[in-house]
Amino acid sequence: MIMENQMFCFQCEQTARGTGCTGCAGVCGKSAAEAGLQDALTGALVGLARTCQTAAPTAKTYRAILEGLFTTITNVNFNTTTTQAMIDKIHAEAAALSSTPAADYDMNQMWNADEDIRSLKSLILFGMRGMAAYAYHALMLGKSSEEVDSFFVKGLSAIGEDWGMDELLPIVMETGKVNLTCMALLDEANTTTYGTPVPTTVPLTVEKGPFIVVTGHDLKDLELLLKQTEGKGINIYTHGEMLPAHAYPELKKYKHLKGNFGTAWQNQQKEFDGVPGAFLFTTNCLMPPRKSYIDRVFTTEVVSFDGVTHIGEDKDFTPVIEKALALGGYSEDQHFTGINGGSTVTTGFGHGTVLSVADKVIDAVKAGAIKHFFLVGGCDGARPGRNYYTEFVKQTPADTVVLTLACGKYRFNDLDLGTIGGLPRIMDMGQCNDAYSAIQVAVALAKAFDCGVNDLPLSMVLSWYEQKAVCILLTLLSLGIKNIYLGPTLPAFVSKNVLNYLVENFQISPTSTPEEDLKKILG
Template sequence: MDYPMFCYQCEQTAGGKGCTKVGVCGKTPEIAALQDLLIYQIKGISCYAKELIEKGEKIDKDIVSFVENSLFTTLTNVNFDGDVHEKMLRQSQDIKQSLRSKVSSCNNCCEQATYNLSDTRDQMLEDAKHAGIMYDKSLDEDIRSLRQTIIYGLKGISAYGHQARELGYYNDQVDEFYFRALQATTDDKLTLEDLITWTIRTGDMSVAIMQKLDEANTTIYKHPAPHKVNVHVKKGPFIVVSGHDLKDLEMLLKQTQGKGINIYTHGEMIPCHGYPELNKYPHLAGNFGGAWQDQQKEFDNIPGCILMTTNCLMKPRDSYKDRIFTTSVVGWDGVKYLGKNDNGDKDFSEIINKALELGGFKEDQEPHEILVGFGHNATLSHAPAIIDAVKSGKLRHFFLIGGCDGARAGRNYFTEFAKQVPKDCIILTLACGKYRFNKLEFGEVAGLPRLLDVGQCNDAYSAVRIALALADAFDTDVNSLPLSIVLSWYEQKAVADLLALLSLGIKGIYLGPTLPAFISPNVLQYLVDTFDIKPISTPEKDLASCLSVPTK
C-alpha cells in the first residue's frame, strides 16, 4: 500500500522543498505517516489538557513526559521503528480518553481532539492522510508556516526537556507550554500576528529549558572546565557513545569500570569530557570520529560497539548492525534496544559483552588532543582578561560559529569562514557544526585559545550567558558587542536555538547553508525586517560585513 508523504522539517529535505517518496534521513512513507498521526494525537490531547489547565488543574507529569517524548520521537534521525510508533499511538488514545472524560464541555475542541484512533495499523495509516502537513490545501501558507515553525521549535525543546527530565529536572512553565502551544496550532481563530507571538514565546521557552538543562548538567556533573581530549584511538575493546545524553554515558562508565573497555564519545557527546564528574573516569578514553553524518563510513566494520542515546541515528549498514544499540527514544527496526528496568536503571551488560567479544583496536594511534570545556562558567572566569584585551585593541571581535552539521554541499563555508577569521579574534563554537574545524590549529590571542568549545547544541544558553555578561561589562546590549553569530542548521533543535536567540532580541544572525523550506516568503520577510536575519553568501563577503563596523 502506498502512503502519501510530505516532510520538510530538516535542512536536507529533497530539492529544498520536501521529501515525498522517502526521507533523506531514511524515513519511510509509513513511518512518516505514523509520525504525522502521533503529532495529530498529541494536538488532540493538548486541546483537552488546555481546558483543564484553564480550570486550574495540573496535568500529570507522566502525560507531560509522553507528549514530550512524542515530539522528540518524531524529531529528525531519532526513531524509525514502526512498532514503537504504533505502541505510542495506542497509548496516546488512552491518554486522550482519560483527559476527555474530565472535560464536561470543550471550548478548545478541534478535529484532533474528537478523533479516535483506529484499531489496526492499516487503518491508522489511512487516517494519517488527514494529519499530513499539506492535507488542507486551502490553508493560508503563512499560517501553515508559522504553525510548523512552532511545532518544530517544540520538537527541539522536547529534546532538551527530555534530557533534563532524565536527570530529575523540569520546568513547570515549559511543561504547560507544550499543551498551550500545540493547541494553538489547531486554532483557526488565531491570526498571523497571534502566531508570530506564539513563535516568539516558543523561543522564550527554548531559553527556559536550556537554562534548566544547564542547571541539571552543572549541578550533577559540575561546571565544565577546559580539558584535553584525545581524538585518536587506543588499543583494546571499546564502546562509542553517540547522541547527547550525559546520564546514559555516566551509567555506562560506571558499568564498565575495571572491565578493560575504553569509552569514546562521538558527535555531540564530545563536550562530556569537560565535566569533572564524567572525565574522572580514566576509561573515558577520547572522542571517536566526526559529526553524525559520517557515521555510516566511520562505523563500518569497526571492532567495537556503538550506543545511540538520542537523535543523530542513520540507517545502520549490515557491517555494524549487529553491534549498534539504541536507548531512550531512539530506535531502528531490527536494532537492539536497551531500555530501563523497573527501578529506572539500564543494564548495559549486553553491549559490554559484545564489545569484549569483538576485541577492539589492535594498537594505539599516536595521540592527538584538542581542547573542550569552555562553558559559560569557564569562559567568564577569564572575563577581566577578555575585557582588557578588547579595550586595549588586542582582541577585535568574537564570532559564534556553530550549529548542526550535515552532508549537503556548501557546508565547507563554515570551515573556510573559521579559517579566515583574523588572528586577533576569538571563535566560540557549539553543537556538531564544530567538527568542520575543531581539529585545526587556531593558536591563542591575548593569552586565550582562539577557539573556545562552548558545548552541545543546548549550550547555546552558555553562549548567551557569555554574550550577556560581556554586554553588561561594556555597559551596552548584545547587538552592540563586537560579536557576529554564524549558524548552521539541520534539524529542529537548531530551530529551537534560533527562536531562543530571536526571543532575546538578538539581531543580524547569519544563517545557512540554506533557509528552511517551511518558512514562507512572507514569514521570511518578517524575520529579515524584524531581526535582520541574513542568509550566508561567501565567507569573504560575510566576514568583511561582520568586520566592517565596530557594532551591528
C-alpha cells in the first residue's frame, strides 16, 4: 500500500531491490520531494488530457504535454523548483483551454490499484514518457504528427480511468504502434535536416586545448553549439547517445566536431571527474554531478539540477563557451580507449546505409556467408550483469552480423570483430530511437525473402534501463515481433499475469547466459 507523501518509483531498471524505490531518495538520486512533485506533474497532465476531451487543444497544449512527460523520465530532472514550475505551466494551460478544467488525478490511485491494472497503466505511462522525448526532438526540428499528439491525450486520459485489462491492453499495444509513427517522424526530421547518416569512424582521442562535451540526444542543441563555437578555438566532443551525430553530413562539416569522449551515461561521475572541459546536457541521462566538476556542468531543455547553470530557450551558450575557455582543456592530446581497449568506434549504419547495400547483404545470406543477424542494443546501466552483452557479442560466430543502437553498445562497440562482404560485423545504427532503422531493415529483408520478420534469421537481444526502452519494446510487440530476449532484469512494474501474457503471446525470454542463449538461438 503506497501512503500519501511516501516516495514510490519503479520506472527504471535500477529500482531498489528490484521492486521499487521508497524512502528519502531513489537509486537515481531523485529525492522523495522531487518524486512527489513528478507524481503531481503526471496527475496534472492527466487532468489536462481530460480537459482536452471537452476543449480543443492547441499546438501550445501539445508542447506542454511533451515537456511535462519528458520532465518525468529517469535522470532528466532533479530540481523541485523547475518541476513545480512545470506543474504550474500545465495548470495554466488547462485553465486557458477551459473555465472549468478537469481536476488533477491522484497518482496514488494508480500505485494502489490491482497489480495487473497498475502494470498495464505503467506500461502505457512509461511508454508515453519515452515517446514524448522523441516527439519533442522532432518538434524542435519542425516536425509534428496529429496522430502522435492526439494519442498523448488518449493515453493520459486512460491512466485516470477505472478500466480493466480488456480496456487497457489495446491501449498498451497502441502505445507501441503510435511510437513507430513517432520514431519515423524523428527519423524524417533528422535526415531532412542533417542528411542521411554515413558510416563514420570516430576517434576517442581528446586533442589539446579548450573543449566542450555534449551529451544527451538532441541534435539541434549540438548544431546550435557548433555554430556558436565556430572559429573560437574550442573543440566539441560527443558523449553517450550523441555519438551518432558524427555520421550526419550537415554536422560532419563542422571541423571542430572532433570525436567522442567517454562511454555510457552511468560512468560519467568517474569519467567527468577532474576533466578540464565543460559538459552540456541536452536530455537525459544526467547523473547527480559531484562537487569536483559541478561548476562545469550545464543543462538545457527540461534537464535540470539544483546548483547547475541552465541554458534557457534563447540558446545562448556563452556561459558554456566561457567555462571551456577558462578551463583551457588538456595541455597535450589525451588518448582514451573504450571498455575493451579500442581507440576508435564506428557509427552511421542507419537504414539508409544498410538498405543501400541490401543486395550485397541478401546475396551474402543466400550464399551462406551470413547465417544470422543479431540486434544487440538498448540502454546501458550500472546494475551487475550487463557484461552479459559484451560476452554475448564476443561469442557471436564469425558468420553473423551484430546490429546495435543506443548506449548499450558501449559495452562492445570498440571491439574489432572483422568484416563480412566488406561490411563490419558490428554496425551501429544510432540512438535508441533509431530502432526505427532496425525495423526498416528487418521489414526489407523479410520482403526480399518473402517471409515474415519472425521467420528471418534475426534475433533481438535487448537491454533496458528507462522509459524510452519501454516504448521501443511496445513498438516491437505491436508489430508482432516475437522471441525477444530482454535483460539484465525484467521490469519491476510488469506483474506476473502481464508477464505471462507477454510470454505466451510474444515468447519474450529473460536473458540467461551468453552461452545458453546463443545455443538456444542458433540451435
